[in-house]
Amino acid sequence: MFTRILYPTDFSDVSKKALEYIKRLKEAGTRDVVIVHIIDERQIVRFPGMKIAWERGRCNNLETELLGRLEKEAKKELRLAESKLKRVGFNVKVITRIGNPFREILRVEDEEDVSAIVIGSHGKSNIKEMLLGSVSENVIRQCKKPVLVVKR
Numbered sequence: 011m012f013t014r015i016l017y018p019t020d021f022s023d024v025s026k027k028a029l030e031y032i033k034r035l036k037e038a039g040t041r042d043v044v045i046v047h048i049i050d051e052r053q054i055v056r057f058p059g060m061k062i063a064w065e066r067g068r069c070n071n072l073e074t075e076l077l078g079r080l081e082k083e084a085k086k087e088l089r090l091a092e093s094k095l096k097r098v099g100f101n102v103k104v105i106t107r108i109g110n111p112f113r114e115i116l117r118v119e120d121e122e123d124v125s126a127i128v129i130g131s132h133g134k135s136n137i138k139e140m141l142l143g144s145v146s147e148n149v150i151r152q153c154k155k156p157v158l159v160v161k162r
Contacts, residue, residue, distance in 0.1 A: 011038070011039060011125070012035060012038065012039070012040055012125045012126040012156070013039060013040060013041050013042065013125055014040070014041070014042040014043075014044065014122070014123065014124045014125050014126075015032055015035060015040055015042070015043045015044070015124060015125070015126055015127070015128055016043075016044050016046065016115070016118060016119055016122060016124040016126070016127045016128070016155075017029065017032055017043055017044065017045045017046070017091075017127075017128050017129075018046050018047075018048070018111070018115045018118075018127070018129050018145075018149070019045060019046070019047055019087070019088075019091065019130075020047065020048075020050075020111070020130075020145075021047070021084075021087045022130060023162070024130035024131055024160060024161070024162045025129075025130040027130065027160050027162075028128050028129060028130045028158075028160040029091055029094065029095075031128060031158065031160050032095065032100075032128050033094070033095070033098050035128075036098050036099055036100065040100070041100065041101060042100065042101045042102075042103070043095050043100045043101070043102050043103075044102075044103045044104075044105065044118065044122045044124060045088060045091055045092060045095075045102060045103070045104045045105070046104075046105045046106075046107070046114070046115060046118045047084050047087070047088055047104075047105070047106050047107075048106075048107050048108070048109060048110075048111040048114045048115065049077070049080050049081070049084065049106065049107070049108040049109075050109075050110075050111055051108055051109050051110060053080065077108075081106065084106055085106070088104050088106065092104055103122070105118055105122075111145045112144075112145045112148035112149050112152070115127075115129075115145070115149050115153075116149065116152055116153055119153055119154065119155060120154075124155055125155060125156075126155050126156045126157065126158060127149065127153055127155055127156070127157045127158070128157075128158045128160065129145075129146050129149060129150075129157060129158070129159060129160070130146065130159075130160050130162075131146055131159050131160060131161050131162060146159060
């Protein structure tokens with residue numbers, strides 16, 4: 011039924027907990043996992059034009075260094091998640107983007123034709139939401155596919 015899972019991650023504890031749930035879906039017929047990490051554009055908005063410059067490959071030294079660090083940290087975490095899933099027997103695709111996390115997650119949902127999304131209830135944001143994190147809530151409200159929300 012859920013043969014292709016989208017796993018958005020910000021590397022928070024609850025996001026890592028969601029990974030453990032995904033591993034269990036192998037027995038239920040899941041074959042493919044698309045891991046997506048979005049470098050939140052709010053992390054870099056202090057530098058006007060950085061997002062556009064990054065997308066076009068024309069960052070200055072400071073911008074390049076900041077984005078390089080974010081990408082390096084993300085790739086390290088993504089490789090770890092990818093290897094855990096491959097050990098269980100999943101086919102894994104890894105996607106990294108920059109932008110608004112929930113909008114990019116919805117874009118990947120469409121592009122990758124997933125059958126379900128597995129997401130943590132809260133991420134790394136300092137904003138305390140009453141019930142859900144803002145990214146999780148927006149994904150749940152606007153996605154087209156079923157969503158498994160993993161609580162803290």
